[in-house]
Structures are given as C-alpha cells and as structure tokens.
Amino acid sequence: MTFTRRETLALGLGAAALSVLPIHARAATWDELIAEFTGGAAMADTGITLTAPEIAENGNTVPIDVAAPGATAIMVLATGNPTPPVATFNFGPLAASQAASTRIRLAKTQDLIAIAKLADGSFAKAQATVKVTIGGCGG
Amino acid sequence: MKRLHMALLAALVSASPVLADEEAELVINGDLHIVTRAPAAPHLEGHLDEVISGWVFRSDETQALQMDDFDNPGMVFVDRAMEVWNTVDGSEGKSCASCHNDPAESMKGIRAVYPKWVESAKEVRGIPAQVNDCRENRMGAKPWKYEGNEMAEMEALITLQSRGMTVDVAIDGPAQSTWERGKEIYYTRYGQLELSCANCHENNFGNMIRADHLSQGQINGFPAYRLKNTKLNTVHDRFKGCVRDTRGVPFKPGGAEFTALELYVASRGNGLMIEGPSVRN
Amino acid sequence: MASGVKPRVKVPKTAAAGEAVVIKTLISHEMESGQRKDKEGKVIPRSIINRFTCDFNGQNVIDVTLEPAISTNPYFQFEATVPETGEFVFTWHDDDGSVYEDKQSITVG
Amino acid sequence: MRNPLTLAAVLAALCGSAALADGTVAPGDVKYEDGAVAVSLTGTPGDPANGPAVIDRKGGNCIACHQISAVNLPFPGEIGPPLDGAGSRWTEAELRGIVANAKMMFPDSMMPSFYKTEGYIRPGVAYTSKPPEGPLDPLLSAQQIEDVVAFLMTLKD
Numbered sequence: 001m002t003f004t005r006r007e008t009l010a011l012g013l014g015a016a017a018l019s020v021l022p023i024h025a026r027a028a029t030w031d032e033l034i035a036e037f038t039g040g041a042a043m044a045d046t047g048i049t050l051t052a053p054e055i056a057e058n059g060n061t062v063p064i065d066v067a068a069p070g071a072t073a074i075m076v077l078a079t080g081n082p083t084p085p086v087a088t089f090n091f092g093p094l095a096a097s098q099a100a101s102t103r104i105r106l107a108k109t110q111d112l113i114a115i116a117k118l119a120d121g122s123f124a125k126a127q128a129t130v131k132v133t134i135g136g137c138g139g
Numbered sequence: 140m141k142r143l144h145m146a147l148l149a150a151l152v153s154a155s156p157v158l159a160d161e162e163a164e165l166v167i168n169g170d171l172h173i174v175t176r177a178p179a180a181p182h183l184e185g186h187l188d189e190v191i192s193g194w195v196f197r198s199d200e201t202q203a204l205q206m207d208d209f210d211n212p213g214m215v216f217v218d219r220a221m222e223v224w225n226t227v228d229g230s231e232g233k234s235c236a237s238c239h240n241d242p243a244e245s246m247k248g249i250r251a252v253y254p255k256w257v258e259s260a261k262e263v264r265g266i267p268a269q270v271n272d273c274r275e276n277r278m279g280a281k282p283w284k285y286e287g288n289e290m291a292e293m294e295a296l297i298t299l300q301s302r303g304m305t306v307d308v309a310i311d312g313p314a315q316s317t318w319e320r321g322k323e324i325y326y327t328r329y330g331q332l333e334l335s336c337a338n339c340h341e342n343n344f345g346n347m348i349r350a351d352h353l354s355q356g357q358i359n360g361f362p363a364y365r366l367k368n369t370k371l372n373t374v375h376d377r378f379k380g381c382v383r384d385t386r387g388v389p390f391k392p393g394g395a396e397f398t399a400l401e402l403y404v405a406s407r408g409n410g411l412m413i414e415g416p417s418v419r420n
Numbered sequence: 421m422a423s424g425v426k427p428r429v430k431v432p433k434t435a436a437a438g439e440a441v442v443i444k445t446l447i448s449h450e451m452e453s454g455q456r457k458d459k460e461g462k463v464i465p466r467s468i469i470n471r472f473t474c475d476f477n478g479q480n481v482i483d484v485t486l487e488p489a490i491s492t493n494p495y496f497q498f499e500a501t502v503p504e505t506g507e508f509v510f511t512w513h514d515d516d517g518s519v520y521e522d523k524q525s526i527t528v529g
Numbered sequence: 530m531r532n533p534l535t536l537a538a539v540l541a542a543l544c545g546s547a548a549l550a551d552g553t554v555a556p557g558d559v560k561y562e563d564g565a566v567a568v569s570l571t572g573t574p575g576d577p578a579n580g581p582a583v584i585d586r587k588g589g590n591c592i593a594c595h596q597i598s599a600v601n602l603p604f605p606g607e608i609g610p611p612l613d614g615a616g617s618r619w620t621e622a623e624l625r626g627i628v629a630n631a632k633m634m635f636p637d638s639m640m641p642s643f644y645k646t647e648g649y650i651r652p653g654v655a656y657t658s659k660p661p662e663g664p665l666d667p668l669l670s671a672q673q674i675e676d677v678v679a680f681l682m683t684l685k686d
Binding site for chain 4: 327328329330331332333334338339342343346347348349350379382383384386387388389
C-alpha cells in the first residue's frame with residue numbers, strides 16, 4: 001500500500017509524543033561527533049570494515065557496507081559533507097550479523113569514517129576515500 | 140567479490156575515472172538474461188557496427204543496481220503505478236484494469252514496438268500519448284503531464300511487461316517520414332554549443348566527457364531511474380536535458396519532434412532488449 | 421512530502437529455526453536534506469526519514485538513525501536471526517511525525 | 530539575470546558589428562586565415578594566470594573534453610586531444626583561432642565555438658532552455674580567450 005498523509009498521521013500519533021529534536025541541533029564537526037560517540041576513547045583500527053567504491057559514479061547514490069562483528073552500534077560520518085553525520089546503526093538481539101548496507105550522498109571527493117562501539121565497550125574505526133565524479137556537461 | 144574485482148581493476152587502469160566492466164553480462168534476478176550487445180540494424184550501416192546498451196557503460200555499482208529487482212529503486216515506482224492501474228479515475232468510472240485487465244497479459248510486447256504508427260490517429264505515437272488517449276477518451280480523466288511522475292511510472296509498468304523482449308520498431312511504411320524527421324534531428328547540431336546527438340553518442344561513445352562515460356544513447360532501458368535525479372525519467376525527459384545541455388531550447392516533451400527522435404533512436408536499438416525500468420547515472 | 425510514500429520489503433517466506441535471513445528494505449521518499457535551495461534562492465526545509473527500525477516478535481533486529489546524507493528512497497540491507505515463526509515489523513519515522521509501517525510473516529518449519 | 534542581458538543587448542545595439550569602443554574585436558569581425566587569428570582580440574596581452582579559471586567548468590569547461598596536466602583538475606575528459614605541449618605544436622595565432630572558432634580549421638570538429646554569437650540552431654540562454662531575448666553573448670569574452678591562449682602558449686613539450 002501507499003501511505004497518504006491521513007493514514008500515517010494515525011500511526012504517527014504515538015511517535016509524535018516521543019518525537020525529539022534532531023540530535024545534533026547545531027552543526028558539529030566530524031571530530032566532535034567522534035568524541036561524542038566514543039567519549040574520547042582510543043579506537044582500534046581492526047574489528048570493523050567499511051566498504052565503499054573507490055570512485056562513485058554519482059555522489060547522490062553511493063552504496064556502502066559496514067560490518068563489525070560483535071558491535072552494538074556503528075556510526076558513519078562523511079567528513080567532507082556540509083553536515084558530516086550519515087547514519088548510526090544500532091544492532092538488536094536478533095541481528096544475525098552486525099553489518100548493514102545502505103546508499104548515501106557525498107557532496108564531493110572525501111573520506112568516510114565508520115566507528116563501531118563493540119560489546120566490551122571499546123571502539124574501532126575504519127576509513128575509506130571515495131572520489132566523487134564531476135559531470136561533463138556544464139549545466 | 141564484485142567489489143574486490145573492481146578494486147583490482149582500479150589499480151590496473153587508473154587512467155579511467157569510472158570503471159565500467161564492459162565484459163559484464165546483465166542477468167536480472169539471477170535468471171533473466173539480457174542481450175546488451177547486438178549487431179547494428181542494416182539502416183545503421185556506415186554509422187555503427189554494434190549496438191550496445193547503456194548498462195554496459197555504467198560503473199560496477201550502478202550496473203549491480205539493475206541486476207536485482209529489489210536493489211533497483213525504479214521498481215518501487217512500478218509498484219505505485221500498479222496501484223494506479225487498478226484505481227478508477229475519471230467520469231466513466233473506469234480504471235486501466237477495467238479494459239486491460241492484467242498488464243502482464245495485455246501490455247506484453249507493447250514497449251518493444253513503440254513508438255509506432257497508430258492508424259486510428261494517423262500519426263506515430265509513443266506510449267505516453269496512448270496512455271493519455273485512454274485517459275481522456277475512454278476514462279474521461281484528465282491527461283497526465285508528459286514529464287510528470289505518474290506518466291513515467293505508468294510507462295515503466297507497461298515497459299516492464301516487455302522486459303527481455305527484443306526491440307523491433309518499424310521504420311518503414313507509414314512511419315517512414317517520421318523516422319526520417321527523427322534522423323534529421325539526431326544529426327542536427329543544436330544550441331550554442333552546437334552539439335548533435337551523434338557528436339556524443341555515435342562518434343564518442345566509450346570516451347569520457349569529464350567523468351561521464353558516454354554511451355550510445357540507447358533508449359531500450361527507459362524509463363530509467365537516474366541516480367542524478369533519483370526518479371524515473373521518460374525518454375523525452377532525457378532528450379530535453381540533453382538539448383538543454385547544448386545551451387539550446389528543447390522541443391516540447393510529448394510533441395512531434397521528440398516523438399520522431401524517439402522513433403529514430405529506438406530504431407538504433409533494434410536488436411537490443413527492453414530493459415526498463417533500468418538504472419542509469 | 422508524506423503523501424505517496426511507499427515501502428518495499430524483501431523477506432524470505434520460510435526459514436529454518438535460528439537461521440540468518442537477509443532482509444532488504446526500500447521506501448520512496450525525497451529525503452529533502454535541508455541543504456538545497458529553490459529557484460528563488462530560499463532553503464528548502466529539511467524533510468527526511470530520521471529513523472528506521474526492524475523488530476521480530478517484539479525483539480529488535482536493527483534500529484537506524486538516518487541523517488540527511490542518506491540517499492533519496494532510503495535502502496537498507498541487513499541480516500536477522502529467525503528463532504521461530506513470527507512477524508517482522510518495519511517502521512520508518514518521518515520528520516513530520518508520520519510513521520510508515522510494514523509487516524512480513526515468516527514461517528519456521 | 531535580466532540586467533546583464535539587457536546591458537549586453539544595448540551594448541551590441543550601440544556598437545553594431547563593428548569593433549567595440551574599447552578596441553575589442555567583435556565576434557563577427559574576427560579575421561580567420563586558414564583558421565588562425567593573427568590579431569589579438571583585445572589588444573591587451575593575455576594573462577596566463579587566468580587560464581586555469583577559464584579552463585574549469587565555470588569558464589569554458591575545456592577540461593570536460595581535454596586533459597591538461599598543468600591544471601590540477603580531476604577527471605579530465607578525452608573527447609579532444611590532450612593539451613599538454615599545445616604551445617609547442619601551435620602558434621599563438623592558430624590557438625586563438627581554434628579557441629575562437631575551431632570549425633574554421635576543422636569543419637567537423639565537435640568543439641564549441643567560443644567567440645561566436647550567430648548561426649546557431651535553437652540557441653538558448655546558457656542552460657535555462659529559454660530562447661534569448663536579444664543577441665547572445667559569446668561563450669567566452671575576448672579577454673578570456675586572450676588569457677587562455679596565453680596560458681596554452683606556456684604548455685611546452
């Protein structure tokens with residue numbers, strides 16, 4: 001089915017009561033966001049993988065995969081976007097793997113960062129550079 | 140594995156910005172084999188030897204999006220069109236389904252032969268013109284805009300019923316003069332940049348224009364979900380964008396000129412297969 | 421942009437007890453980033469899906485916070501453990517307060 | 530957007546097709562000899578430092594089709610020949626002619642004519658899809674052409 005405004009309002013009532021302001025009310029820098037996520041803890045460079053194309057054909061739709069066995073959460077940041085946050089994946093008890101794929105927007109060529117919060121409270125970080133292409137037509 | 144393969148290739152061929160695996164084979168949902176390269180039709184003699192689907196020119200990631208109907212974002216809009224298909228609209232109390240039942244039966248093969256000469260209308264028409272004819276004259280409903288989402292989505296639903304069928308538009312008989320007009324438009328250099336379709340898509344396919352990998356401009360994949368604007372685009376939408384990019388004034392979508400050009404460009408793809416809704420950059 | 425929103429979910433119909441199944445979801449949504457400007461140069465207000473969840477028989481599989489950097493028509497793929505016959509519930513939370521929901525049953529046999 | 534256009538229209542009307550008041554050669558008055566243009570379009574020497582800006586997307590977008598190693602722009606195109614060493618292969622007059630109107634030397638060239646304002650089919654105002662209300666501006670100004678030619682002359686083998 002396709003949702004219309006009227007149908008979804010009813011569904012949304014419960015959530016509306018809980019709805020909160022955006023978490024990052026002000027534009028935080030990517031390193032501030034990391035500090036907030038990790039509490040300043042050191043990050044291992046193993047235990048997490050971030051897969052992204054080396055060259056993205058179109059910055060509007062860049063497929064990425066993250067995986068960190070045993071993680072409770074993975075945060076993804078795009079360091080070169082006007083607002084760096086991309087997504088945070090929280091894994092529940094029925095997650096069969098601590099891994100997910102999605103499609104993201106990248107404003108320009110930049111580094112992506114993924115940070116996993118592992119079950120023992122430690123953190124791990126992975127990084128990937130994605131070159132975003134530039135179209136030929138001037139328009 | 141696909142990713143790994145890409146990384147290896149990238150290391151080897153660093154000169155090429157976006158890597159299309161030109162040997163890749165398009166198999167949709169693991170079982171629908173699509174012909175993406177075919178010998179050119181006789182009318183292309185002296186112009187092209189082989190016709191190649193636009194899918195071949197896209198990056199590995201973009202190619203992958205079209206290989207699974209769940210990964211293809213265009214399919215959610217086909218779902219939406221299926222609801223519209225079954226929804227009564229207009230003064231006659233009819234839906235598309237009232238007359239055409241299941242599109243899987245009634246629309247099978249349509250896209251492979253369009254645009255075509257419609258005897259009752261005494262003109263060559265694309266699918267959108269036929270959809271609007273139905274809406275206005277049979278359903279008593281308002282026609283859709285040629286560039287609106289409803290039209291692109293309905294055309295995608297109709298197109299899907301011909302997916303995997305070989306493009307075979309007629310260029311002779313009553314369609315011939317329209318086809319000739321389309322050919323003339325194809326080779327005309329429009330706009331302040333003085334670019335014809337042929338400049339990019341006949342003479343330079345395979346080359347990079349900045350980071351864009353130029354294709355042959357085949358339209359067997361339309362309507363196409365474009366990463367650029369993240370929606371389904373009709374052929375005329377695409378023509379309009381290209382003419383604009385020549386710093387030119389496009390013809391009217393749905394009008395006689397773009398319909399003629401659509402017939403001509405479709406005929407350049409005779410021998411390829413219908414892929415729509417495809418995924419393109 | 422809360423009208424015409426349409427979710428798609430791909431879940432196997434059956435699984436073995438304790439099996440890991442691959443789930444794919446996509447929902448049609450503009451994901452207006454709040455960064456773009458209209459023709460008059462005014463910023464188009466942000467309007468995105470900000471949260472996606474998947475639960476099975478009341479237990480959580482994944483709970484995702486989405487930011488404007490998620491592409492139009494948000495797509496997710498992940499794996500869930502299916503301990504018994506039951507129902508997956510998927511929710512997408514819109515900035516405007518709307519919640520879109522889809523449910524898919526799976527049989528363990 | 531309306532004002533500069535109107536201004537250009539007024540200027541063009543005042544000046545007709547003759548040389549502009551400041552000594553600039555109007556697009557219709559450029560003299561091509563075997564595709565080359567011997568005389569500076571402005572009488573003012575080109576500034577090679579402005580070359581890279583003219584080559585970029587917001588300028589003449591040369592980089593869409595040509596590789597130019599000296600400008601550090603990613604993803605150069607490959608439609609036209611690389612311009613490395615252009616200053617050794619061509620004279621200044623030839624480069625001026627090619628940039629101003631490459632079709633004078635190469636009739637079938639895909640390259641746009643950067644110093645031309647007439648003879649187009651369905652021209653629009655930039656990328657607006659709208660027909661012009663008055664005369665078109667050339668794709669590059671006379672000084673931009675002098676600047677990019679001066680830059681190209683610095684690209685030696």
